[in-house]
Amino acid sequence: MRVNFWGVRGSLPAPQLPSQIKSKISAILEQITPEDIASPENRERFLAGLPPWLFGTVGGNSPCVSVTLEDTREFIIFDCGSGMREMGIAMSQEKPKPSRYHIFFSHFHWDHLQGLPFFNPAYDPSVKLDFYSPMQNLEKVLAGQMVAPYFPVHLENMGSQKHFYLMEEPVHVGNVSIQYKKMNHPGDSYSYMVCENGKRFIYATDTELTAPDFMKTEENTAFFEGADMIVIDCQYTLGEAIDKYNWGHSAFSLAVDFAANWGIKHMVMFHHDPTYNDRKLYNILQSARWYIERMNIKGIELTLATEGLEISL
DSSP states (O other): OEEEEEEOBOSSOOOOOHHHHHHHHHHHHHHOOGGGGSSHHHHHHHHHTSOTTTSSOOOOOOOEEEEEOTTTOOEEEEOOSTHHHHHHHHHTTSSSOOOEEEEEOSOOOGGGTTTGGGOGGGGOTTOEEEEEESSSOHHHHHHHTSSTTTOSSOGGGSOSEEEEEEOSSOEEETTEEEEEEEESSTTOEEEEEEEETTEEEEEEOSOOOOHHHHSOOHHHHHHHTTOSEEEEEOOBOHHHHHHTTTSSOOBHHHHHHHHHHTTOSEEEEESBOTTOOHHHHHHHHHHHHHHHHHTTOOSOEEEEOOTTOEEEO
16 A cells, blocks of 8 residues: 655644745755855755755645555545645546545544545546545535535535445455544544555544553554554644643654554654644654664654655555
C-alpha cells in the first residue's frame, strides 16, 4: 500500500504568512557565498544542505491522508480536511482517473470535514464515493455543513454517486480489511487499521493517550501490536499536554512511548498545532529522536508528517 499526506495540521488550516516566507528567504541569503552560486551543481548542493524547515514547508492544510491499495488500485481516504482539495487536484491529473473512493472519518470536528465541498471528484457523476463512520448520522452531518448560510452548494447537488455506511464491523475492500477502534477525544474519535498483504497501517489522529491505551488487553493487542506504521496525534509538547489536559491530543513523547509499548515499526508525527512554525516542528522532531536515544528505545523509525509526503509499505 502507498500512504500519501495531503493535510497534516490540526484544529484549522495554518497557511504560511508573508512574513514567515520573507524570514526564510532572508535566512537563506545570509548563508549564500559566491561559490554557492558559481554553477548549477553548486546551487543544487547548497540547497540540498539547507535544513528542511528552511527549504520547504510542513504545510498548512487540515487532516487528509490517503492509502492506495495495491490489489484494487482503489483509494481509501482518512478524513476530509482542507488537504482533500489538494488530493482532488492531484487525482484530476491521474490517467486513468480514479473512479471510486472509500472515505473514513475519525470524527466530525470541522477541521476533518471542511475539505469535502472542494474535492473535485465529488462533482463527477462517474465517480463513486463510499462514506464510512462508526458514528451515527453520517449523511446528516456532512450535509449540515453544506447548507445556507455556510455553503452555496448542497451535498445532494454534488454529482458523484454517494453511499453512506454506519460501521458496525470491519469493512472489506477486495482482500483488504479496515477495522476501527474508539479513542479518547471530546465527542469521541476513531482510529483505523488497514491490513493488506501482511502489512498493517494505523491512522490514529485526535487522541489523548491514557493508561488504558497501553494495557495489554486482547483488543489493544489485536489492533496495535507490531503494526508496520502508525500516523498518530503528536500535537503537543509534554508541558502543553499537561496544561491542556482533556483537550483530546497527545504529547510527542507519550506517542513515542506508545509506539515502543506496542512494537510499532514506524511512527509518523501528525496533527500539528496550527501555531507551530516549521522550525518549531522540526525541533520537536529532533527532540523526539533525542528522546528515543535517551530512553534507549530500539526499532522505531520516526517521521514528521508533511504535505506531499509519500510512504510505501
